[in-house]
Amino acid sequence: MPVISTARSLRLLVFLSSFLLHSFTGLSNDTPRSKNNSKDGAIKTHNRGIGTKVAIICIAVAAVVLFSFFLFKLWQKKKREEQYARLLKLFEEDDELEVELGLRD
Secondary structure (H helix, E strand, O other), X not given: OXXXXXXXXXXXXXXXXXXXXXXXXXXXXXXXXOOOHHHHHHHHHHHHHHHHHHHHHHHHHHHXXXXXHXXXXXXXXXXXXXXXXXXXXXXXXXXXXXXXXXXXX
């Protein structure tokens, strides 16, 4: 099961990073010049603003996903420790119980 979740997490990370790199390439200034410079400048500024917003949103979503994954693993570890403590308590020797049942004097 951990192998599947690790592969899924890796696949998601690769997807998000490729999406982020794709949005960064849209931010470059290497676009061909059009005849009307005023419109071209407005479009570049608009695209740059959108690309930056998309990059920030992707980084925020990735941070939330990683934080959630960390909290889930922490919760699993805590639950596992509680179950182990319950198991140990179940199998530990209880002298009073044996005396009450008459198994030992």
